[in-house]
Amino acid sequence: MLNESPVDSLSLQPESVDDAARRATVVPRLLFQPAARATRAAESVATVCLAAQRLSAFFGDIAAVRDVDLSMETCRVTAIIGPSGCGKSTLLRSFNRMHETVSGARVTGSVLLDGIPIYGDGTSAIAVRRHIGMVFQRPTPFPTMSIRDNVAAGLRVREGKMPSRRDTDDIVEDALQRAGLWAEVKDRLRTSAVAISGGQQQRLCIARALATKPRVLLLDEPTASLDPASTQKVEELVYDLRSTMTIVMVTHNMQQAARVSDRTAFMLNGSLIEVAPTNALFTTPQDARTEAYITGRFG
Amino acid sequence: MVSLTYIAAALATLPLIFILVHLVRAGAASINPAFFMQMPKPVGESGGGMANAIVGTLILISIAATVGLPIGIGAGLYLAEHKGKRLANTVRFLSDVLNGLPSIVMGIFAWQFLVRPAGHFSALAGGIALGVMMIPLVTRTTEEMIRIVPNSLREAALALGYQRWRTSLSIILRTALPGIVTGALVAVARVAGETAPLLFTAFGNQFWSAAIQRPIAALPLQIFTYAISPYDAWHSQAWAGALVLIGIVLVISIAARLATRSRFGSAVD
Amino acid sequence: MSTDASPPLVPGQAAPPTESGDLSRSIASSGAGDRVYTGLTTFFALCIPLLLAFLALEIGRAAWPAFSRFGLGFITSSEWNVPAGRFGAAPAIFGTIVSSVIALVLATPLAIGVAIFLSEFAPPWLQQPVAFLVDLLAAIPSVVYGLWGIFVLIPLLRDPVIPFLRDTLHLGATPFFAGPAYGPSMLAAGVILAIMSLPYISAVSREVLRAVPRSQREAALALGATRWEMIWDAVLPNARSGIIGGVILGLGRALGETMAVTMVIGNRAEISASLLAPGYTMASLIANEFSEATSDLHLSALMAVGGVLFVITIVVNGIARWLVWTVERGAAG
Numbered sequence A: 001m002l003n004e005s006p007v008d009s010l011s012l013q014p015e016s017v018d019d020a021a022r023r024a025t026v027v028p029r030l031l032f033q034p035a036a037r038a039t040r041a042a043e044s045v046a047t048v049c050l051a052a053q054r055l056s057a058f059f060g061d062i063a064a065v066r067d068v069d070l071s072m073e074t075c076r077v078t079a080i081i082g083p084s085g086c087g088k089s090t091l092l093r094s095f096n097r098m099h100e101t102v103s104g105a106r107v108t109g110s111v112l113l114d115g116i117p118i119y120g121d122g123t124s125a126i127a128v129r130r131h132i133g134m135v136f137q138r139p140t141p142f143p144t145m146s147i148r149d150n151v152a153a154g155l156r157v158r159e160g161k162m163p164s165r166r167d168t169d170d171i172v173e174d175a176l177q178r179a180g181l182w183a184e185v186k187d188r189l190r191t192s193a194v195a196i197s198g199g200q201q202q203r204l205c206i207a208r209a210l211a212t213k214p215r216v217l218l219l220d221e222p223t224a225s226l227d228p229a230s231t232q233k234v235e236e237l238v239y240d241l242r243s244t245m246t247i248v249m250v251t252h253n254m255q256q257a258a259r260v261s262d263r264t265a266f267m268l269n270g271s272l273i274e275v276a277p278t279n280a281l282f283t284t285p286q287d288a289r290t291e292a293y294i295t296g297r298f299g
Numbered sequence B: 001m002v003s004l005t006y007i008a009a010a011l012a013t014l015p016l017i018f019i020l021v022h023l024v025r026a027g028a029a030s031i032n033p034a035f036f037m038q039m040p041k042p043v044g045e046s047g048g049g050m051a052n053a054i055v056g057t058l059i060l061i062s063i064a065a066t067v068g069l070p071i072g073i074g075a076g077l078y079l080a081e082h083k084g085k086r087l088a089n090t091v092r093f094l095s096d097v098l099n100g101l102p103s104i105v106m107g108i109f110a111w112q113f114l115v116r117p118a119g120h121f122s123a124l125a126g127g128i129a130l131g132v133m134m135i136p137l138v139t140r141t142t143e144e145m146i147r148i149v150p151n152s153l154r155e156a157a158l159a160l161g162y163q164r165w166r167t168s169l170s171i172i173l174r175t176a177l178p179g180i181v182t183g184a185l186v187a188v189a190r191v192a193g194e195t196a197p198l199l200f201t202a203f204g205n206q207f208w209s210a211a212i213q214r215p216i217a218a219l220p221l222q223i224f225t226y227a228i229s230p231y232d233a234w235h236s237q238a239w240a241g242a243l244v245l246i247g248i249v250l251v252i253s254i255a256a257r258l259a260t261r262s263r264f265g266s267a268v269d
Numbered sequence C: 001m002s003t004d005a006s007p008p009l010v011p012g013q014a015a016p017p018t019e020s021g022d023l024s025r026s027i028a029s030s031g032a033g034d035r036v037y038t039g040l041t042t043f044f045a046l047c048i049p050l051l052l053a054f055l056a057l058e059i060g061r062a063a064w065p066a067f068s069r070f071g072l073g074f075i076t077s078s079e080w081n082v083p084a085g086r087f088g089a090a091p092a093i094f095g096t097i098v099s100s101v102i103a104l105v106l107a108t109p110l111a112i113g114v115a116i117f118l119s120e121f122a123p124p125w126l127q128q129p130v131a132f133l134v135d136l137l138a139a140i141p142s143v144v145y146g147l148w149g150i151f152v153l154i155p156l157l158r159d160p161v162i163p164f165l166r167d168t169l170h171l172g173a174t175p176f177f178a179g180p181a182y183g184p185s186m187l188a189a190g191v192i193l194a195i196m197s198l199p200y201i202s203a204v205s206r207e208v209l210r211a212v213p214r215s216q217r218e219a220a221l222a223l224g225a226t227r228w229e230m231i232w233d234a235v236l237p238n239a240r241s242g243i244i245g246g247v248i249l250g251l252g253r254a255l256g257e258t259m260a261v262t263m264v265i266g267n268r269a270e271i272s273a274s275l276l277a278p279g280y281t282m283a284s285l286i287a288n289e290f291s292e293a294t295s296d297l298h299l300s301a302l303m304a305v306g307g308v309l310f311v312i313t314i315v316v317n318g319i320a321r322w323l324v325w326t327v328e329r330g331a332a333g
Helices: A017-026 A034-043 A088-095 A125-131 A147-156 A165-178 A182-188 A198-211 A228-241 A254-260 A278-283 A288-294 B002-030 B033-037 B051-081 B086-100 B103-118 B123-148 B151-159 B164-192 B219-227 B232-267 C020-026 C032-070 C090-121 C124-139 C142-168 C186-211 C214-222 C227-256 C259-264 C282-292 C296-332
Strands: A048-059 A062-073 A077-081 A105-113 A132-135 A216-220 A246-250 A263-268 A271-277
Touching (some): A048 A088, A048 A246, A062 A088, A062 A263, A077 A088, A077 A254, A088 A132, A088 A216, A088 A246, A132 A198, A182 A198, A198 A216, A228 A254, A278 A288, B002 B232, B002 C090, B002 C142, B002 C186, B033 B051, B033 B232, B051 B086, B051 B164, B051 B219, B103 C227, B103 C282, B103 C296, B123 C032, B219 C259, C032 C296, C090 C227, C090 C282, C124 C186, C186 C296, C259 C282
Parallel strands (some): A077 A246, A077 A263, A132 A216, A216 A246
16 A cells, blocks of 8 residues: 655665656756755654554545555655545645544544644644644635734644733744745734735745644645745745754645655545655656656646 | 616615605704703603603613624524534524514513513613514624635634634634624614614603613604604604614614725735 | 743754653643533524524413413404403404505515616616615614604695595595595505515515526527516526515515504504505504503403414515525525
8 A cells, every 4th residue: 555665865866867857857847956855864864753544534424535654754845746636635634633624524543743643532633733733725814913913823822821922023023034924024014914915925824833833834735826936935935944844745736746845645546655755756656656647647 | 668677766766865855854953962962841842852862772772782792693603603504504594583573572572571570661671672683683694794704714723723712703703703793783773773672661761761670761762752742843853853863873874884895805805 | 932832943953852741731632612612602592592482482371361262263353342352353464464465566566676677777886876775775763664654655645646546547436445534544554664675675686686697698698689588588587486585575574564554554453445544453553552451361462463473474484585595595506
């Protein structure tokens, strides 16, 4: 079922001419150098931050995700790709228990966050979501709140007491800095969050998720509704953020997966077909279906 | 045939214009500061005002809002969040039934339930009767306004770790608030002009009273009493009272309309 | 950030694994707030059925003496005799139905005309103001309609409207316009009710006309229909049951309307064929006699009238909602 590629990203160096040519067709514009990626991967020993074990997700009786085993390493970007309706978003939404907010939806199997089962007895979905942030396809700033209050929104609902005004201001600034939005909005923190552009709104939502310092950030097609320039900004941001947190990103855009992820998982019809270091998956897919998909034969 | 519809439109708008023009003509003469400041004069004396009735109406509206808004908004939240459930469908249907309930039936119900056991008329009974009439209106607009709020906002809040109640109150309800305020204003405007539920509850009072356990004056009641009286001086007071009442109602209605129009485009993207 | 349960995040480094104890404690379930919230909203929602049940119970209890005393005769008997203690609600039921029918006959064509005008023909700059003015009719308090009815409408009916109907149109020969015209009358009540129910009928008709799918209109136009033929052949048939629903909704309003009717109908418990004669409606009967009712039976009889009115309006509104709902569901599906 789970087809872990034995090929490590390190072993890709040096790549064969054939591989390079093939990747050039699939990944026309690599934003980041493979060399940089290889160095980074070499310097830290991967630990698993989030793990799905025999995870299935249902809408009523229909299984949208079937028996998925997937480990997401700490401080890496894992991309989940696959054709529309393959269950990749549902899988992502099972990771922070958002799936169950839809009526009739349920999950079997387990998800471990740093070894703790998030679907365990006595575990609160609310608290899980505070540790696993999420950003959606369309920007979702809260329209009644200012930019500052949007970023601080998650802080208000955390257990314990609300940080002081000054602490909040610091956290907001830090989160906006990390989201690369500080310079653009620092003079209008008190203005409405819906007055800024779509791309800025999306980065605002990322800042909002960052402010609560989650262990994991889930991105559900975060650039699907953005223009190319905003998309590039978000991608750069994701690339920078992975040095500090585990990121799982669903995307329908293979080039994007290739540009920003360390590992890529391919899903089809609710099942996980193959997961491998991104370069390996795109250059030497082990499964015929993966190859068919990345070479554009369907999807 | 097309011109027939133009005629229909003209005929349909005519009564309103006709009523408003006459109201202003007949009522404006008696509108002066004294009308708002003074108490009603006994028969035979000219002048006087409806200060007690204006204050009474405001008190009754406040009681009504205290009763009607929490129940209406709470029920609206329930309906919006449990759509499709059997109880929600039943409540929605019964809310429509309550909305169609003749106001006089509400009046005798409030009398039977609140006045008869207490043994006396009271502002409280009148206000509660009006408040119950507000419930279906507020419930309906609350539900509709909450449904307009995109589900993505709810998801975003839940994903941030908001509990369901916090999501509903500080994100969803807060976003829908301008629309709900509009609905509440419309409901207030409607019950402000109601007379029938007050006939046997608030009852009316020719004297100054702001006590909620005593009978209280109200503009619509005062207009009714004066209109069916045989005195010309009272008739012109009735017209002035009607002008003030309709002024209150129209100002609230138009404010409600403007509030919706100007705030929606930007609030909900 | 002392309250932050998450580990500090140092840029460039992997987040150190935290002690499992911390994490499992911090994600422990605590749904008290949600339970309180759900409980409260459910309670508020339940208030509506409970209120209605209580209302039905209280009115039923208060009306029981009259019902048990007169039985079915309460509805069929036309004798409403307070001093003799004999109560038959037939004149009030008759008056309610007649005044409402007059209202619908006058208001329906007008309301549908306005609705068609607004949804099909009105130039854009006229749409908003006309719709607003018609909707505003619903915002005018009943007692103001009554005031206007007493001092403007009734004199107007007395002269020139009734002489015109009687003499110029020769309707005086029919029983409907026979007898003296005092002023307060069934006709006056009907006209007032027509104005008052107009906005309700028109608003619903407007909605259902808009709900007719564009494809239906275009299909008719493509067949070479004129705009009017398109409305007549394609739009109105589709909207018919919805418009009927709107009319019935207006009927529900008219049946229960109290103050304006009380002020212009003349309040006499008699059944007369003439529309110029005074009458009673159920609502005006209650409004007029309730505070003067001294005997328990009289009070109970008035409660019973309220109960009958309540049941009638529920049935009428139920039918109306059902019709409107079928049209809207059809448009959506």
